[in-house]
Amino acid sequence: MYPIISKEQLNPTVARMVIHAPLVARKAQVGQFIILRAGERSKRMPFTVSDVDRELGTVAIIYQVVGAGTMELDQLQAGQSLHDFVGPLGTPSELEGLKKVCIVGGGVGCAIAYPAAKALHRMGATVHSIIGFRSWDLVILEEQFRQVSDRLRVMTDDGSHGEKGLVTNALQEWLEAGERYDQVITIGPLAMMKFVAATTRPFGVKTVVSMNSIMVDGTGMCGGCRVTVDGQTRFACVDGPDFDGHLINFDEAIARSRMYLPFEQHAREDACRLFQKEIR
Ligand code: FES
Incomplete structure (x- = not known):
């Protein structure tokens, strides 16, 4: 389990979540992403790493509530935990030498x-x-x-x-x-x-x-x-x-x-009913 250290609302549909995941924090580089699952039966979702604090062993992600998966993630608060948090994945951005x-x-x-x-x-x-x-x-x-x-x-x-x-x-x-x-x-x-x-x-x-x-x-x-x-x-x-x-x-x-829009719309309507929340 991966404890949520903090959660901050950046705008009505976008939030920043800081997660304690020391092994990911140790290795993550700019441009890489992680895969998380909010709960045991939740779907896997990729998020690009927004920030890391290697000393504290934390990784920040920023997500927008756009569909069923992010609605479920958004139900979680600081003090609760994510079931899975895997990474870093993908190729780091090549920034060396840029002036x-x-x-x-x-x-x-x-x-x-x-x-x-x-x-x-x-x-x-x-x-x-x-x-x-x-x-x-x-x-x-x-x-x-x-x-x-x-x-x-x-x-x-x-x-x-x-x-x-x-x-x-x-x-x-x-x-x-x-x-x-x-x-x-x-x-x-x-x-x-x-x-x-x-x-x-x-x-x-x-x-x-x-x-x-x-x-x-x-x-x-x-x-x-x-x-x-x-x-x-x-x-x-x-x-x-x-x-x-x-x-x-x-x-x-x-x-x-x-191509995925009709499926996402369907899942979002189900999630809205479940969480009784409207998303824009
Ligand atoms: S996200 Fe499935 S193959 Fe890349």
């Missing part, structure tokens, strides 16, 4: 983008960050990003916080203004990452995307995270989750991610 990087995070993807920004800042790299949300009430980790970024832009679709616009608007402006990056790292919805990659392509900036959002079992067995990279089939959970965004077939990945 100037632009981090582009969207929504809850900012939770995964932040550790990369923090690690690069610690390594002495220049970090420019752009984080985007639908509206002010969904903003997360703004202060944390500010502390590790040389430049930061906060974008909201409706202009209710920061600047009105998309993350790609800000990125385009910086690139057109002459900013040159060793790499752009982007993590968020598939459609957002697709357009970030399209924005950087004409400028020839290497763009790394995280395909963690399409994982199911995280073991290389279910095939749920299959993605076509440069015409080759790859699995996000064992070959990634980081890939060259200019080589990903995003249209295929987006179409495949929609």
Whole structure:
């Protein structure tokens, strides 16, 4: 069993949970993920490691309540325990040698983008960050990003916080203004990452995307995270989750991610009845 040390609500549907898992904390690196099960009969869910404290032996994850599995996880509070917490899994992000990087995070993807920004800042790299949300009430980790970024832009679709616009608007402006990056790292919805990659392509900036959002079992067995990279089939959970965004077939990945929507909707309705809770 893995005790939950703390749980903090970051916005109405996103929470940060810190779990005591010393063996995972000892080894986890930026970009890797864990698989957890809330209870013995719960489904397995992959989450990217958001932070680790090797001294305390804790691992933080940030999750959004979007379906039945995360609703069940969200029922647990500090002092209770997770049944399973396995990892670290996946290939760590390759950050060594990067001198100037632009981090582009969207929504809850900012939770995964932040550790990369923090690690690069610690390594002495220049970090420019752009984080985007639908509206002010969904903003997360703004202060944390500010502390590790040389430049930061906060974008909201409706202009209710920061600047009105998309993350790609800000990125385009910086690139057109002459900013040159060793790499752009982007993590968020598939459609957002697709357009970030399209924005950087004409400028020839290497763009790394995280395909963690399409994982199911995280073991290389279910095939749920299959993605076509440069015409080759790859699995996000064992070959990634980081890939060259200019080589990903995003249209295929987006179409495949929609296949699960009816099943997820059904499970979510059951879970809503069970937990008598509404999710947005
Ligand atoms: S998540 Fe199942 S094969 Fe990768």
